[in-house]
Amino acid sequence: MSSAGLLQPPRGMRDFYPDDMRRREAIFAAWREAAARFGFEPYDACVVETLDLLKRKGGEEIAEQLYTFQDKSGRDLALRAEMTPTLARLVAARQNELSFPLKWYAVAQCFRYERMSRGRKREHFQWNLDIVGESSVAAEAEVLAAAHCALGLLGLGDGQVVIHVNSRALLSELLSLAGIPPNGHAAVFLALDKRGKVEDATVKALLAETGLDPQCIEAALRMMTIGSLDEAAAFLGRESPALRDLRELLRLLSCYGLGPRDIQFDISVIRGLGYYTGIVFEAFDKAREFRAVFGGGRYENLLKQIGGRSLPAVGLGFGDVVIGELLARQSPTAVPPSDRDMAVTFMDDSQRALAMRLARQLRQAGCRVDLALTSERPKAFFSRAARSGFRRAVIIGPDEAQQGLARVKNLLDRTEETIRLPALNDGT
Numbered sequence: 001m002s003s004a005g006l007l008q009p010p011r012g013m014r015d016f017y018p019d020d021m022r023r024r025e026a027i028f029a030a031w032r033e034a035a036a037r038f039g040f041e042p043y044d045a046c047v048v049e050t051l052d053l054l055k056r057k058g059g060e061e062i063a064e065q066l067y068t069f070q071d072k073s074g075r076d077l078a079l080r081a082e083m084t085p086t087l088a089r090l091v092a093a094r095q096n097e098l099s100f101p102l103k104w105y106a107v108a109q110c111f112r113y114e115r116m117s118r119g120r121k122r123e124h125f126q127w128n129l130d131i132v133g134e135s136s137v138a139a140e141a142e143v144l145a146a147a148h149c150a151l152g153l154l155g156l157g158d159g160q161v162v163i164h165v166n167s168r169a170l171l172s173e174l175l176s177l178a179g180i181p182p183n184g185h186a187a188v189f190l191a192l193d194k195r196g197k198v199e200d201a202t203v204k205a206l207l208a209e210t211g212l213d214p215q216c217i218e219a220a221l222r223m224m225t226i227g228s229l230d231e232a233a234a235f236l237g238r239e240s241p242a243l244r245d246l247r248e249l250l251r252l253l254s255c256y257g258l259g260p261r262d263i264q265f266d267i268s269v270i271r272g273l274g275y276y277t278g279i280v281f282e283a284f285d286k287a288r289e290f291r292a293v294f295g296g297g298r299y300e301n302l303l304k305q306i307g308g309r310s311l312p313a314v315g316l317g318f319g320d321v322v323i324g325e326l327l328a329r330q331s332p333t334a335v336p337p338s339d340r341d342m343a344v345t346f347m348d349d350s351q352r353a354l355a356m357r358l359a360r361q362l363r364q365a366g367c368r369v370d371l372a373l374t375s376e377r378p379k380a381f382f383s384r385a386a387r388s389g390f391r392r393a394v395i396i397g398p399d400e401a402q403q404g405l406a407r408v409k410n411l412l413d414r415t416e417e418t419i420r421l422p423a424l425n426d427g428t
């Protein structure tokens with residue numbers, strides 16, 4: 001590899017310089033704040049999992065995208081591509097001690113060997129919000145309202161991101177009506193989820209691979225033209241449990257202040273992960289320029305599948321990449337301000353000990369202090385401090401030292417004051 005190549009991270013991975021970290025931290029802070037406001041507790045786990053937990057049957061794309069490896073003892077391991085199997089493992093392992101419903105969140109780095117595109121990297125951070133142990137749609141409402149709260153904290157709450165919601169249970173009712181037996185529905189979902197991502201002919205071929213005859217394929221594609229809950233009811237010829245859940249979800253979300261500009265029924269939302277069983281959702285920017293901002297749904301069987309007791313669960317994953325792009329489009333040059341508080345310097349070595357004592361005293365009082373490592377001239381110091389985002393610049397020169405004072409310049413409003421220096425022999 002050329003030496004220039006060595007300076008780049010591997011394809012699809014990102015570096016975070018301090019400006020990037022501030023942007024990233026602003027997103028994480030909104031996620032954490034929204035989770036806390038909605039009573040979710042944080043959890044975490046190692047980014048490495050056993051391949052047994054992560055590998056899947058059944059044609060999901062994510063199974064092909066795993067970064068797998070063997071450790072030196074020959075164990076088959078993988079980097080997690082999502083947090084949900086890990087969450088299921090954590091819950092199943094302590095199912096008898098935990099109290100339900102539990103509301104947990106994590107900010108987890110995930111790795112997927114994806115085809116690189118706008119909004120898709122090979123590594124991303126994902127905010128996961130999950131409620132385990134609640135079967136009513138109150139759980140979906142709470143999770144979606146929390147995600148909407150995070151959007152609001154990021155300045156994207158006023159209909160700029162729209163949640164598209166559907167239900168695999170509704171799709172199952174429709175597929176059954178078309179004569180497709182329930183044991184084939186999961187495979188049909190994964191094939192239908194490819195609509196819009198691959199050619200229509202490929203979708204038809206995938207549906208045929210699931211064993212559907214041409215008539216059933218047409219019926220499955222026809223149901224994808226349903227545009228509203230009322231139309232779905234007309235298609236079914238009745239109100240159904242799945243329709244009732246969707247209507248109830250929209251009603252509950254209106255109590256949280258989410259209306260039609262925030263959330264819409266969308267029959268095309270199916271999701272590419274096999275474990276969803278009920279309501280599913282994906283959020284997109286209003287103009288549909290970007291990939292999904294977040295996605296999730298109800299999964300009732302995953303805990304049992306990995307060896308736990310059966311428990312209802314609902315959750316979502318909200319990545320940092322698309323939201324970062326949306327925020328950058330909104331204000332291309334904006335970098336959240338630095339929270340660097342004070343820079344302290346001295347003009348020559350004879351004031352170094354005073355500067356160190358002052359920095360120590362200020363740090364003990366809780367100030368964030370960057371102490372100069374070498375002496376500086378005032379002009380160079382003040383311009384460095386302003387450039388680096390400090391709020392206050394404190395300088396000790398020979399005159400100040402003699403008077404037992406330091407000069408403090410407020411770099412935001414350009415005012416100046418003096419503060420008393422700790423005496424060299426005061427034992428602090």
Ligand code: HAM
Pocket residue numbers: 081082083084112114119120121122123124126128129130273292293294295296297314315316317318319320321322
């Ligand atoms: P997912 O739809 O695969 O769901 O991912 C959720 C979100 O993670 C996406 O909407 C997107 O924001 C982000 N994301 C996924 N892959 C990438 C990528 N390659 N690059 C950048 N961002 C990405 C899940 O992962 C489910 N486990 C979510 C969930 C939690 N369901 C229930 N609980």
